Amino acid sequence: MSSDQRFFDFLKDRIGLDVASVGAAIIERAVRQRTTASKALSADEYWQTLQGSRDEQQALIEAVIVPETWFFRYPESFATLAKLASKRLTEINHMRALRILSLPCSTGEEPYSIAMALLDAGLKPHQFKVEGMDVSPLSVEKAKRAVYGKNSFRGQDIAFRERHFSAEDDGYKLSERVLEQVRLQVANLLDPTLLANEPPYDFVFCRNLLIYFDQPTQQQVFEVLKRLTHVDGVLFIGPAEGSLLGRLGMRSIGIAQSFAFSRQSLAEPEPLPSAFAPTSTSLPTPQPVRRVTPPPPVRSRPFAAVAPLANTSTTANPDAAALLASIAALANEGKSTEARAACELYLRSHEPVAQVFYWLGLLSDVAGRALEAQGFYRKALYLEPQHPDALMHLAALLQSQGDTAGARRLQERAARSERAADSERKR
Numbered sequence: 001m002s003s004d005q006r007f008f009d010f011l012k013d014r015i016g017l018d019v020a021s022v023g024a025a026i027i028e029r030a031v032r033q034r035t036t037a038s039k040a041l042s043a044d045e046y047w048q049t050l051q052g053s054r055d056e057q058q059a060l061i062e063a064v065i066v067p068e069t070w071f072f073r074y075p076e077s078f079a080t081l082a083k084l085a086s087k088r089l090t091e092i093n094h095m096r097a098l099r100i101l102s103l104p105c106s107t108g109e110e111p112y113s114i115a116m117a118l119l120d121a122g123l124k125p126h127q128f129k130v131e132g133m134d135v136s137p138l139s140v141e142k143a144k145r146a147v148y149g150k151n152s153f154r155g156q157d158i159a160f161r162e163r164h165f166s167a168e169d170d171g172y173k174l175s176e177r178v179l180e181q182v183r184l185q186v187a188n189l190l191d192p193t194l195l196a197n198e199p200p201y202d203f204v205f206c207r208n209l210l211i212y213f214d215q216p217t218q219q220q221v222f223e224v225l226k227r228l229t230h231v232d233g234v235l236f237i238g239p240a241e242g243s244l245l246g247r248l249g250m251r252s253i254g255i256a257q258s259f260a261f262s263r264q265s266l267a268e269p270e271p272l273p274s275a276f277a278p279t280s281t282s283l284p285t286p287q288p289v290r291r292v293t294p295p296p297p298v299r300s301r302p303f304a305a306v307a308p309l310a311n312t313s314t315t316a317n318p319d320a321a322a323l324l325a326s327i328a329a330l331a332n333e334g335k336s337t338e339a340r341a342a343c344e345l346y347l348r349s350h351e352p353v354a355q356v357f358y359w360l361g362l363l364s365d366v367a368g369r370a371l372e373a374q375g376f377y378r379k380a381l382y383l384e385p386q387h388p389d390a391l392m393h394l395a396a397l398l399q400s401q402g403d404t405a406g407a408r409r410l411q412e413r414a415a416r417s418e419r420a421a422d423s424e425r426k427r
Contacts, residue, residue, distance in 0.1 A: 100201060112182060137186050324346070395411045
Protein backbone atom coordinates (compact mmCIF):
# COMPACT_ATOMS: atom_id res chain seq x y z
CA MET A 1 0.00 0.00 0.00
CA SER A 2 1.38 3.38 -0.97
CA SER A 3 1.51 6.23 1.50
CA ASP A 4 -1.04 8.07 -0.65
CA GLN A 5 -3.44 5.15 -0.40
CA ARG A 6 -3.26 5.31 3.39
CA PHE A 7 -4.45 8.91 3.28
CA PHE A 8 -7.16 8.05 0.76
CA ASP A 9 -8.40 5.27 3.03
CA PHE A 10 -8.30 7.54 6.08
CA LEU A 11 -10.55 10.10 4.38
CA LYS A 12 -12.86 7.36 3.12
CA ASP A 13 -13.24 5.91 6.63
CA ARG A 14 -13.73 9.25 8.36
CA ILE A 15 -15.94 11.22 5.98
CA GLY A 16 -16.82 8.80 3.17
CA LEU A 17 -14.79 10.73 0.57
CA ASP A 18 -14.14 8.75 -2.61
CA VAL A 19 -10.77 9.75 -4.03
CA ALA A 20 -12.09 9.31 -7.56
CA SER A 21 -14.70 12.01 -6.95
CA VAL A 22 -12.18 14.82 -6.48
CA GLY A 23 -9.05 13.33 -8.02
CA ALA A 24 -5.91 12.09 -6.31
CA ALA A 25 -4.03 15.31 -7.08
CA ILE A 26 -6.26 17.41 -4.82
CA ILE A 27 -5.82 15.06 -1.87
CA GLU A 28 -2.09 14.72 -2.48
CA ARG A 29 -1.73 18.49 -2.47
CA ALA A 30 -3.61 18.73 0.84
CA VAL A 31 -1.36 16.04 2.33
CA ARG A 32 1.75 17.92 1.16
CA GLN A 33 0.45 21.15 2.68
CA ARG A 34 -0.30 19.50 6.01
CA THR A 35 3.03 17.64 5.98
CA THR A 36 4.82 20.98 5.66
CA ALA A 37 2.60 22.68 8.23
CA SER A 38 3.20 19.91 10.78
CA LYS A 39 6.98 20.01 10.10
CA ALA A 40 7.03 16.32 9.23
CA LEU A 41 10.02 15.30 7.11
CA SER A 42 8.31 12.58 5.08
CA ALA A 43 4.94 11.08 4.25
CA ASP A 44 5.60 8.27 6.73
CA GLU A 45 6.40 10.74 9.50
CA TYR A 46 3.27 12.75 8.70
CA TRP A 47 1.21 9.55 8.76
CA GLN A 48 2.44 8.86 12.29
CA THR A 49 1.59 12.42 13.28
CA LEU A 50 -1.85 12.04 11.77
CA GLN A 51 -2.54 8.83 13.68
CA GLY A 52 -1.64 10.40 17.02
CA SER A 53 -3.41 13.74 16.71
CA ARG A 54 -7.14 14.36 16.48
CA ASP A 55 -6.42 17.99 15.71
CA GLU A 56 -4.24 17.03 12.74
CA GLN A 57 -6.86 14.56 11.52
CA GLN A 58 -9.40 17.36 11.50
CA ALA A 59 -6.92 19.72 9.83
CA LEU A 60 -6.43 17.30 6.93
CA ILE A 61 -10.17 16.86 6.58
CA GLU A 62 -10.59 20.65 6.56
CA ALA A 63 -7.93 21.00 3.86
CA VAL A 64 -9.73 18.55 1.56
CA ILE A 65 -13.47 18.91 1.95
CA VAL A 66 -14.38 22.48 2.88
CA PRO A 67 -16.14 23.89 -0.22
CA GLU A 68 -16.49 27.44 -1.35
CA THR A 69 -19.99 28.80 -0.76
CA TRP A 70 -21.96 32.04 -0.82
CA PHE A 71 -25.37 33.43 0.09
CA PHE A 72 -28.33 32.37 -2.05
CA ARG A 73 -26.32 29.99 -4.19
CA TYR A 74 -28.83 28.49 -6.67
CA PRO A 75 -31.39 31.24 -5.90
CA GLU A 76 -34.34 29.35 -7.39
CA SER A 77 -34.02 26.79 -4.58
CA PHE A 78 -34.71 29.46 -1.98
CA ALA A 79 -37.59 30.98 -3.95
CA THR A 80 -39.08 27.50 -4.22
CA LEU A 81 -38.57 26.88 -0.50
CA ALA A 82 -40.47 30.06 0.35
CA LYS A 83 -43.47 28.96 -1.75
CA LEU A 84 -43.45 25.42 -0.39
CA ALA A 85 -43.07 26.59 3.22
CA SER A 86 -46.28 28.63 3.11
CA LYS A 87 -48.09 25.68 1.57
CA ARG A 88 -46.69 23.30 4.17
CA LEU A 89 -47.83 25.51 7.04
CA THR A 90 -51.35 25.38 5.65
CA GLU A 91 -51.18 21.60 5.32
CA ILE A 92 -50.23 21.18 8.99
CA ASN A 93 -52.80 23.81 9.99
CA HIS A 94 -50.07 25.99 11.55
CA MET A 95 -49.93 23.55 14.49
CA ARG A 96 -46.12 23.61 14.77
CA ALA A 97 -43.02 25.32 13.45
CA LEU A 98 -41.48 24.07 10.21
CA ARG A 99 -38.27 22.11 10.69
CA ILE A 100 -35.52 22.74 8.14
CA LEU A 101 -32.08 21.13 7.98
CA SER A 102 -28.94 22.24 6.13
CA LEU A 103 -26.05 19.78 5.95
CA PRO A 104 -23.27 20.20 5.32
CA CYS A 105 -23.80 23.82 6.29
CA SER A 106 -20.16 24.86 5.73
CA THR A 107 -19.57 28.41 6.99
CA GLY A 108 -23.25 29.21 7.37
CA GLU A 109 -24.23 30.90 4.13
CA GLU A 110 -26.83 28.25 3.25
CA PRO A 111 -28.76 27.98 6.56
CA TYR A 112 -28.74 31.75 6.92
CA SER A 113 -29.98 32.11 3.34
CA ILE A 114 -32.84 29.76 4.23
CA ALA A 115 -33.77 31.90 7.22
CA MET A 116 -33.55 35.16 5.26
CA ALA A 117 -35.63 33.76 2.41
CA LEU A 118 -38.42 32.69 4.75
CA LEU A 119 -38.42 35.92 6.73
CA ASP A 120 -38.51 37.93 3.50
CA ALA A 121 -41.42 35.76 2.31
CA GLY A 122 -43.42 36.88 5.34
CA LEU A 123 -43.05 33.91 7.67
CA LYS A 124 -42.93 34.80 11.35
CA PRO A 125 -39.99 33.72 13.51
CA HIS A 126 -42.14 31.28 15.47
CA GLN A 127 -43.21 29.49 12.26
CA PHE A 128 -39.86 27.91 11.39
CA LYS A 129 -36.50 26.87 12.76
CA VAL A 130 -33.35 26.01 10.80
CA GLU A 131 -30.61 23.63 11.88
CA GLY A 132 -27.18 23.63 10.26
CA MET A 133 -24.65 20.83 10.65
CA ASP A 134 -21.15 20.29 9.35
CA VAL A 135 -18.25 17.91 9.98
CA SER A 136 -15.86 20.88 10.24
CA PRO A 137 -15.60 22.60 13.65
CA LEU A 138 -13.75 25.52 12.05
CA SER A 139 -16.55 26.07 9.56
CA VAL A 140 -19.20 25.91 12.29
CA GLU A 141 -17.30 28.40 14.43
CA LYS A 142 -17.05 30.79 11.49
CA ALA A 143 -20.77 30.34 10.86
CA LYS A 144 -21.56 31.18 14.49
CA ARG A 145 -19.44 34.32 14.25
CA ALA A 146 -21.61 35.35 11.27
CA VAL A 147 -19.30 38.01 9.85
CA TYR A 148 -18.79 37.71 6.10
CA GLY A 149 -16.56 39.27 3.46
CA LYS A 150 -17.48 40.39 -0.03
CA ASN A 151 -16.84 36.93 -1.47
CA SER A 152 -19.97 35.64 0.28
CA PHE A 153 -22.15 38.11 -1.62
CA ARG A 154 -22.40 37.30 -5.32
CA GLY A 155 -24.81 37.73 -8.18
CA GLN A 156 -26.71 40.79 -9.31
CA ASP A 157 -29.25 40.82 -6.49
CA ILE A 158 -27.62 41.40 -3.11
CA ALA A 159 -30.35 43.65 -1.72
CA PHE A 160 -30.73 41.17 1.14
CA ARG A 161 -27.44 42.48 2.52
CA GLU A 162 -29.04 45.85 3.23
CA ARG A 163 -31.96 44.18 4.99
CA HIS A 164 -30.12 41.66 7.12
CA PHE A 165 -26.50 42.80 7.63
CA SER A 166 -24.65 45.71 9.15
CA ALA A 167 -21.23 46.84 7.93
CA GLU A 168 -18.25 46.31 10.22
CA ASP A 169 -14.53 46.86 9.80
CA ASP A 170 -13.86 43.23 8.92
CA GLY A 171 -16.99 42.54 6.85
CA TYR A 172 -20.76 42.37 7.24
CA LYS A 173 -22.38 41.17 10.46
CA LEU A 174 -25.63 39.21 10.22
CA SER A 175 -28.59 40.54 12.18
CA GLU A 176 -29.72 38.94 15.43
CA ARG A 177 -33.17 38.44 13.89
CA VAL A 178 -31.73 35.93 11.42
CA LEU A 179 -29.24 34.41 13.86
CA GLU A 180 -32.02 33.53 16.26
CA GLN A 181 -33.67 31.34 13.61
CA VAL A 182 -30.62 29.09 13.10
CA ARG A 183 -28.96 26.56 15.37
CA LEU A 184 -25.52 25.28 14.33
CA GLN A 185 -23.58 22.23 15.46
CA VAL A 186 -20.78 19.86 14.45
CA ALA A 187 -22.06 16.53 13.12
CA ASN A 188 -21.11 13.80 10.67
CA LEU A 189 -23.66 12.53 8.18
CA LEU A 190 -22.00 9.10 8.33
CA ASP A 191 -22.77 8.82 12.06
CA PRO A 192 -25.52 6.14 12.30
CA THR A 193 -26.94 7.83 15.41
CA LEU A 194 -27.24 11.25 13.78
CA LEU A 195 -30.50 12.88 14.97
CA ALA A 196 -31.82 9.41 15.79
CA ASN A 197 -34.33 10.68 18.35
CA GLU A 198 -35.38 13.79 16.46
CA PRO A 199 -38.59 14.13 14.41
CA PRO A 200 -38.10 14.37 10.62
CA TYR A 201 -37.61 17.66 8.83
CA ASP A 202 -40.04 19.29 6.43
CA PHE A 203 -37.20 20.46 4.20
CA VAL A 204 -33.63 19.16 3.95
CA PHE A 205 -30.80 20.83 2.04
CA CYS A 206 -27.96 18.46 1.20
CA ARG A 207 -26.28 19.84 -1.88
CA ASN A 208 -23.15 18.77 -3.74
CA LEU A 209 -22.26 16.07 -1.23
CA LEU A 210 -23.37 12.76 -2.76
CA ILE A 211 -21.08 13.27 -5.75
CA TYR A 212 -18.08 12.83 -3.44
CA PHE A 213 -19.06 9.35 -2.26
CA ASP A 214 -18.71 5.93 -3.82
CA GLN A 215 -21.83 3.86 -4.52
CA PRO A 216 -22.15 2.09 -1.13
CA THR A 217 -21.65 5.37 0.75
CA GLN A 218 -24.15 7.15 -1.49
CA GLN A 219 -26.71 4.49 -0.63
CA GLN A 220 -25.87 4.76 3.07
CA VAL A 221 -26.15 8.55 3.07
CA PHE A 222 -29.36 8.46 1.05
CA GLU A 223 -30.97 6.19 3.66
CA VAL A 224 -30.01 8.70 6.35
CA LEU A 225 -31.41 11.59 4.30
CA LYS A 226 -34.62 9.67 3.71
CA ARG A 227 -34.94 9.05 7.45
CA LEU A 228 -34.36 12.72 8.19
CA THR A 229 -36.86 13.99 5.59
CA HIS A 230 -40.58 13.87 6.41
CA VAL A 231 -42.59 11.55 4.19
CA ASP A 232 -44.29 14.65 2.76
CA GLY A 233 -41.08 16.68 2.84
CA VAL A 234 -38.73 17.97 0.15
CA LEU A 235 -35.02 17.30 -0.30
CA PHE A 236 -32.90 19.95 -2.04
CA ILE A 237 -29.76 18.66 -3.75
CA GLY A 238 -26.98 19.82 -6.08
CA PRO A 239 -27.35 20.21 -9.86
CA ALA A 240 -25.32 17.09 -10.67
CA GLU A 241 -27.17 14.76 -8.28
CA GLY A 242 -30.67 14.65 -9.76
CA SER A 243 -30.14 11.53 -11.83
CA LEU A 244 -28.91 9.63 -8.77
CA LEU A 245 -31.91 10.59 -6.63
CA GLY A 246 -34.29 9.63 -9.42
CA ARG A 247 -32.81 6.15 -9.41
CA LEU A 248 -33.08 5.93 -5.63
CA GLY A 249 -36.84 6.43 -5.59
CA MET A 250 -37.20 10.23 -5.50
CA ARG A 251 -38.85 12.47 -8.08
CA SER A 252 -38.28 16.07 -9.07
CA ILE A 253 -41.06 18.41 -7.97
CA GLY A 254 -40.89 19.95 -11.43
CA ILE A 255 -39.71 23.49 -10.69
CA ALA A 256 -36.84 24.42 -13.00
CA GLN A 257 -33.44 24.91 -11.35
CA SER A 258 -34.82 24.32 -7.85
CA PHE A 259 -33.08 20.92 -7.63
CA ALA A 260 -35.89 19.85 -5.28
CA PHE A 261 -37.08 16.26 -4.89
CA SER A 262 -39.86 14.46 -3.06
CA ARG A 263 -40.59 10.77 -2.54
CA GLN A 264 -42.12 8.62 -5.25
CA SER A 265 -45.56 7.52 -4.15
CA LEU A 266 -45.44 3.98 -5.54
CA ALA A 267 -42.26 3.43 -7.51
CA GLU A 268 -39.53 1.24 -6.12
CA PRO A 269 -35.94 2.50 -6.43
CA GLU A 270 -34.37 1.52 -9.74
CA PRO A 271 -30.83 0.18 -10.13
CA LEU A 272 -28.15 2.86 -9.89
CA PRO A 273 -27.07 4.36 -13.21
CA SER A 274 -23.70 3.34 -14.52
CA ALA A 275 -22.29 6.73 -13.61
CA PHE A 276 -22.21 5.45 -10.04
CA ALA A 277 -21.41 1.80 -10.77
CA PRO A 278 -18.02 0.09 -10.30
CA THR A 279 -15.48 0.97 -12.95
CA SER A 280 -15.12 -2.67 -14.04
CA THR A 281 -18.32 -2.39 -16.09
CA SER A 282 -17.89 -2.91 -19.84
CA LEU A 283 -17.22 0.27 -21.80
CA PRO A 284 -18.64 1.55 -25.10
CA THR A 285 -16.68 1.92 -28.31
CA PRO A 286 -14.46 5.04 -28.33
CA GLN A 287 -15.89 8.00 -30.20
CA PRO A 288 -13.79 10.30 -32.44
CA VAL A 289 -12.57 13.50 -30.85
CA ARG A 290 -14.11 16.75 -32.02
CA ARG A 291 -11.91 19.74 -32.54
CA VAL A 292 -12.47 22.32 -29.86
CA THR A 293 -11.24 25.84 -29.39
CA PRO A 294 -9.05 26.88 -26.45
CA PRO A 295 -11.21 27.53 -23.38
CA PRO A 296 -12.39 30.98 -22.37
CA PRO A 297 -11.48 32.37 -18.94
CA VAL A 298 -13.39 30.51 -16.24
CA ARG A 299 -14.48 31.29 -12.73
CA SER A 300 -12.72 29.41 -9.97
CA ARG A 301 -14.79 27.59 -7.38
CA PRO A 302 -12.18 25.67 -5.37
CA PHE A 303 -13.06 22.53 -3.48
CA ALA A 304 -10.89 23.35 -0.50
CA ALA A 305 -10.73 27.03 0.33
CA VAL A 306 -12.32 28.39 3.47
CA ALA A 307 -11.23 31.87 2.40
CA PRO A 308 -10.32 31.91 -1.31
CA LEU A 309 -7.73 34.28 -2.62
CA ALA A 310 -9.08 37.64 -3.74
CA ASN A 311 -8.58 36.82 -7.42
CA THR A 312 -7.96 33.27 -8.59
CA SER A 313 -9.28 33.55 -12.14
CA THR A 314 -7.08 32.26 -14.94
CA THR A 315 -7.03 35.69 -16.55
CA ALA A 316 -5.08 36.95 -13.55
CA ASN A 317 -2.73 33.97 -13.61
CA PRO A 318 -0.77 33.77 -16.87
CA ASP A 319 0.73 30.40 -15.98
CA ALA A 320 -2.71 28.89 -15.42
CA ALA A 321 -4.09 30.41 -18.63
CA ALA A 322 -1.11 29.18 -20.64
CA LEU A 323 -1.49 25.69 -19.23
CA LEU A 324 -5.19 25.62 -20.12
CA ALA A 325 -4.37 26.70 -23.68
CA SER A 326 -1.71 23.99 -23.84
CA ILE A 327 -4.25 21.37 -22.77
CA ALA A 328 -6.58 22.47 -25.56
CA ALA A 329 -3.80 22.37 -28.17
CA LEU A 330 -2.60 18.91 -27.09
CA ALA A 331 -6.14 17.51 -27.17
CA ASN A 332 -6.78 18.96 -30.62
CA GLU A 333 -3.57 17.38 -31.89
CA GLY A 334 -4.69 13.98 -30.63
CA LYS A 335 -1.99 13.86 -27.93
CA SER A 336 -4.28 12.45 -25.26
CA THR A 337 -1.56 11.21 -22.90
CA GLU A 338 0.21 14.57 -22.90
CA ALA A 339 -3.08 16.45 -22.52
CA ARG A 340 -4.08 14.33 -19.54
CA ALA A 341 -0.66 14.87 -17.95
CA ALA A 342 -1.08 18.62 -18.44
CA CYS A 343 -4.50 18.45 -16.72
CA GLU A 344 -3.00 16.62 -13.75
CA LEU A 345 -0.17 19.15 -13.60
CA TYR A 346 -2.73 21.95 -13.53
CA LEU A 347 -4.61 20.37 -10.59
CA ARG A 348 -1.37 19.94 -8.67
CA SER A 349 -0.28 23.53 -9.19
CA HIS A 350 -3.48 25.61 -9.31
CA GLU A 351 -6.93 25.78 -7.79
CA PRO A 352 -9.30 23.40 -9.62
CA VAL A 353 -11.51 24.89 -12.35
CA ALA A 354 -14.36 23.42 -14.34
CA GLN A 355 -12.57 23.55 -17.67
CA VAL A 356 -9.81 21.17 -16.54
CA PHE A 357 -12.33 18.57 -15.41
CA TYR A 358 -14.19 19.05 -18.69
CA TRP A 359 -10.99 18.28 -20.62
CA LEU A 360 -10.37 15.20 -18.48
CA GLY A 361 -13.94 14.11 -19.18
CA LEU A 362 -13.51 14.63 -22.91
CA LEU A 363 -10.21 12.72 -22.96
CA SER A 364 -11.81 9.80 -21.07
CA ASP A 365 -14.82 9.97 -23.37
CA VAL A 366 -12.64 9.74 -26.47
CA ALA A 367 -10.76 6.80 -24.96
CA GLY A 368 -14.04 4.94 -24.43
CA ARG A 369 -13.93 5.19 -20.61
CA ALA A 370 -17.52 6.35 -20.24
CA LEU A 371 -17.82 5.88 -16.49
CA GLU A 372 -14.67 7.84 -15.83
CA ALA A 373 -15.82 10.55 -18.24
CA GLN A 374 -19.11 10.97 -16.39
CA GLY A 375 -17.28 11.48 -13.12
CA PHE A 376 -15.14 14.24 -14.61
CA TYR A 377 -18.11 15.94 -16.28
CA ARG A 378 -19.95 15.95 -12.95
CA LYS A 379 -16.96 17.56 -11.24
CA ALA A 380 -16.94 20.26 -13.92
CA LEU A 381 -20.65 20.90 -13.28
CA TYR A 382 -20.06 21.15 -9.55
CA LEU A 383 -17.58 23.95 -10.14
CA GLU A 384 -19.60 25.58 -12.94
CA PRO A 385 -23.21 24.29 -12.98
CA GLN A 386 -24.00 25.78 -16.41
CA HIS A 387 -20.81 24.70 -18.21
CA PRO A 388 -22.38 24.14 -21.67
CA ASP A 389 -19.99 21.52 -23.07
CA ALA A 390 -19.98 19.45 -19.88
CA LEU A 391 -23.79 19.54 -19.82
CA MET A 392 -24.11 18.33 -23.41
CA HIS A 393 -21.42 15.64 -23.19
CA LEU A 394 -22.84 14.24 -19.97
CA ALA A 395 -26.34 14.31 -21.48
CA ALA A 396 -25.07 12.31 -24.47
CA LEU A 397 -23.50 9.70 -22.21
CA LEU A 398 -26.65 9.33 -20.12
CA GLN A 399 -28.74 9.02 -23.28
CA SER A 400 -26.46 6.26 -24.60
CA GLN A 401 -27.02 4.32 -21.37
CA GLY A 402 -30.80 4.61 -21.51
CA ASP A 403 -31.19 7.37 -18.91
CA THR A 404 -33.44 9.47 -21.13
CA ALA A 405 -34.89 11.53 -18.28
CA GLY A 406 -31.46 12.44 -16.93
CA ALA A 407 -30.24 13.34 -20.40
CA ARG A 408 -33.30 15.51 -21.03
CA ARG A 409 -32.78 17.45 -17.79
CA LEU A 410 -29.19 18.22 -18.74
CA GLN A 411 -30.17 19.23 -22.28
CA GLU A 412 -32.80 21.61 -20.90
CA ARG A 413 -30.22 23.14 -18.57
CA ALA A 414 -27.84 23.61 -21.50
CA ALA A 415 -30.60 25.23 -23.57
CA ARG A 416 -31.46 27.63 -20.73
CA SER A 417 -27.79 28.50 -20.38
CA GLU A 418 -27.51 29.22 -24.09
CA ARG A 419 -30.63 31.42 -24.05
CA ALA A 420 -29.25 33.36 -21.10
CA ALA A 421 -25.92 33.81 -22.90
CA ASP A 422 -27.69 35.04 -26.03
CA SER A 423 -29.71 37.51 -23.99
CA GLU A 424 -26.55 38.77 -22.31
CA ARG A 425 -24.79 39.22 -25.66
CA LYS A 426 -27.70 41.30 -27.03
CA ARG A 427 -27.49 43.81 -24.20
